[in-house]
Amino acid sequence: MTTRRAGGSVLSQLRSAGAAAVLRVEGHELAVSNLDKPLWPGRTKRDLLTYLAAVGRWMLPHLAGRPVFVTRWPNGISGKSFYQKVWEDRPAFVETVSIWSTDNGEARDYLLCANLATLLWLGQQAALEFHVWFSSILAGRDGRALGTRYGTSEAALEESRLNYPDFMVFDLDPYVYSGKEAKGEEPELYRPAFRRARRLAHELRDIAGSLGLEVFVKTSGRTGLHLYLPIRRRFDFAEVRAMAETIGRHLRERHPRDVTLEWAVERRRGKIFFDYNQNVRGKSLAAAFSPRRHPLATVSMPLAWDELDEAYPTDFTIQTVPEIMARRGDPWAGILDAKGDLEARIARAG
Amino acid sequence: MAKAMWSGVISFGMVTIPVKLYSATQSRDISFNLLHATCGTRLQQKRWCPTDDVEVPWSETVRGYEYAKGEYVTLTDEDFESLPLPSKHTIELAAFVEESEIDPVFYEKSYYLEPDKKGEKPYALLLKALEKKHLTAIATITIRKKEQLCTIRPREGTIMLETLFYPDEVAAERGVDLGAVKVTDRELDMAFTLIDLLRKPFDPEEYHDHYREALGELIEAKLEGKQVVRSPAPRDAKVIDLAEALKKSVAAAKKGGRKPARAAARPPARAQRRKAG
Numbered sequence: 001m002t003t004r005r006a007g008g009s010v011l012s013q014l015r016s017a018g019a020a021a022v023l024r025v026e027g028h029e030l031a032v033s034n035l036d037k038p039l040w041p042g043r044t045k046r047d048l049l050t051y052l053a054a055v056g057r058w059m060l061p062h063l064a065g066r067p068v069f070v071t072r073w074p075n076g077i078s079g080k081s082f083y084q085k086v087w088e089d090r091p092a093f094v095e096t097v098s099i100w101s102t103d104n105g106e107a108r109d110y111l112l113c114a115n116l117a118t119l120l121w122l123g124q125q126a127a128l129e130f131h132v133w134f135s136s137i138l139a140g141r142d143g144r145a146l147g148t149r150y151g152t153s154e155a156a157l158e159e160s161r162l163n164y165p166d167f168m169v170f171d172l173d174p175y176v177y178s179g180k181e182a183k184g185e186e187p188e189l190y191r192p193a194f195r196r197a198r199r200l201a202h203e204l205r206d207i208a209g210s211l212g213l214e215v216f217v218k219t220s221g222r223t224g225l226h227l228y229l230p231i232r233r234r235f236d237f238a239e240v241r242a243m244a245e246t247i248g249r250h251l252r253e254r255h256p257r258d259v260t261l262e263w264a265v266e267r268r269r270g271k272i273f274f275d276y277n278q279n280v281r282g283k284s285l286a287a288a289f290s291p292r293r294h295p296l297a298t299v300s301m302p303l304a305w306d307e308l309d310e311a312y313p314t315d316f317t318i319q320t321v322p323e324i325m326a327r328r329g330d331p332w333a334g335i336l337d338a339k340g341d342l343e344a345r346i347a348r349a350g
Numbered sequence: 351m352a353k354a355m356w357s358g359v360i361s362f363g364m365v366t367i368p369v370k371l372y373s374a375t376q377s378r379d380i381s382f383n384l385l386h387a388t389c390g391t392r393l394q395q396k397r398w399c400p401t402d403d404v405e406v407p408w409s410e411t412v413r414g415y416e417y418a419k420g421e422y423v424t425l426t427d428e429d430f431e432s433l434p435l436p437s438k439h440t441i442e443l444a445a446f447v448e449e450s451e452i453d454p455v456f457y458e459k460s461y462y463l464e465p466d467k468k469g470e471k472p473y474a475l476l477l478k479a480l481e482k483k484h485l486t487a488i489a490t491i492t493i494r495k496k497e498q499l500c501t502i503r504p505r506e507g508t509i510m511l512e513t514l515f516y517p518d519e520v521a522a523e524r525g526v527d528l529g530a531v532k533v534t535d536r537e538l539d540m541a542f543t544l545i546d547l548l549r550k551p552f553d554p555e556e557y558h559d560h561y562r563e564a565l566g567e568l569i570e571a572k573l574e575g576k577q578v579v580r581s582p583a584p585r586d587a588k589v590i591d592l593a594e595a596l597k598k599s600v601a602a603a604k605k606g607g608r609k610p611a612r613a614a615a616r617p618p619a620r621a622q623r624r625k626a627g
Contacts, residue, residue, distance in 0.1 A: 192570060207592065210592065211592065211596070235600065238603045241603070242600060242602060242603035243596045243599050243600060243603075245599065246592075246598075247592070247596070342596070345593055346594075346596045347597075348593070349593035349597050
């Protein structure tokens with residue numbers, strides 16, 4: 001694969017580079033600088049770019065065709081951060097999609113991360129967290145009938161591929177406190193809490209199975225799990241969110257002790273927050289393989305179901321993941337080929 | 351940040367300091383629910399009137415004060431509201447004393463006071479003054495309809511409020527009489543030796559509730575072993591097919607003639623939701 005070869009070439013260029021260099025990436029030139037600047041404790045920008053070059057061939061397919069935004073920490077994770085969706089200055093190899101913004105009353109150019117050079121260009125700008133939409137502009141097998149006018153009006157956008165998500169997503173966020181958190185702090189990573197999130201993920205997989213849907217699981221890279229249910233693009237975001245809420249209520253009924261759907265943080269205490277609220281156009285979770293703002297430079301790591309019970313979020317860092325991926329490949333590789341036909345399934349009901 | 355449980359002002363001569371009150375302590379006891387041992391259902395409490403043989407809703411209840419056996423005087427919400435509570439939103443400083451003058455038996459519960467933005471200056475002033483003088487203020491505050499005596503004292507850069515029991519709430523002398531007991535100097539020396547052995551600075555971190563820890567571990571072990579009693583769903587909640595429920599939620603999301611949406615104006619609720627995203 002070309003991305004694989006290009007990644008390998010970048011790895012050797014990064015090894016021999018000084019504090020700054022011009023990288024040759026798939027025929028493009030990319031200036032990088034401050035390579036020895038720490039972004040995480042003990043991890044530099046060189047480490048970040050090395051990681052992105054190494055996992056690019058697995059990560060890029062999950063970003064393809066999806067508007068991307070990033071959080072940048074130019075002075076490392078303990079400094080200020082910037083959430084960035086739109087770029088004024090960008091190199092020619094960066095692709096964009098023009099999307100109508102009702103708030104601005106005009107279309108704006110959103111970034112697409114279509115090649116390794118773009119991924120590394122974002123890394124050069126200290127983008128540590130990569131977020132992508134759950135809908136894509138690519139036709140795939142199920143998007144040909146959907147509209148492709150994203151930038152002309154709200155009504156056209158509503159009818160377009162970008163309004164029909166590829167996944168129903170759930171964010172399982174344990175609000176089980178270890179007791180070491182400062183007053184008012186979010187719960188920190190804690191083994192008993194993560195065990196309960198795992199159990200709930202298995203439960204959801206059973207429920208989804210009864211609907212003919214497959215579930216893909218990854219660590220959030222922080223304290224919880226992200227679950228993606230690939231679905232054929234027959235429902236828009238509002239419909240998918242409504243169904244996601246129903247599944248959440250169903251799960252809460254079966255496991256009232258473990259599941260909470262509460263918005264108020266203090267009422268989530270001791271339970272797993274089953275967050276179905278990301279099923280909205282323009283919302284996102286950290287993408288597969290995205291690094292996170294965690295002192296160990298953890299990564300949101302796609303897992304196979306038989307790996308889940310042994311896996312722990314801190315096992316997967318920008319240091320460890322390239323080797324694991326080279327050994328066992330991407331368990332999420334076929335995610336878009338595993339779409340379930342929820343429409344047909346619920347048409348048979350009632 | 352936890353929710354403030356009270357907000358008002360500290361009144362101190364001509365100065366008022368807008369503050370919020372936060373609980374400084376919380377009991378970490380593990381609490382239990384009562385279940386029916388045979389079926390595992392969580393028990394409900396019902397208010398029952400034995401005279402009418404009916405369950406009584408909250409709206410038909412009234413508070414009664416038993417002034418003699420079986421004889422009550424009733425008080426309504428209006429009665430309670432009419433009571434004079436001068437310190438309702440004010441912490442009125444009445445006197446300054448040395449902390450050592452207050453017997454710990456009077457202390458009830460601890461709170462933090464935090465200043466509002468515009469109260470920061472006078473708050474800092476009061477804090478500093480109390481620190482320099484090593485003094486504690488005696489004041490009154492009304493929390494949940496009860497006027498309480500309290501102290502205001504500085505602690506590590508924050509003003510603390512401790513509610514106090516009124517003297518008539520503290521049990522009278524217990525009447526321990528040791529007049530007949532003889533203690534020799536040798537025995538006293540031995541006691542001194544023992545005390546000196548255990549003499550060290552107070553570090554609250556060294557002390558744990560061992561019973562609670564053991565109980566927590568037992569519960570965790572039962573969860574791990576799936577020894578879990580699951581309350582059955584209430585009988586009146588219909589067990590419906592999930593796919594059917596999904597169908598209904600899609601139908602509800604489609605409501606408002608949204609499809610085909612090309613020409614139709616969308617209902618405002620939908621537009622709002624988009625903005626939130």
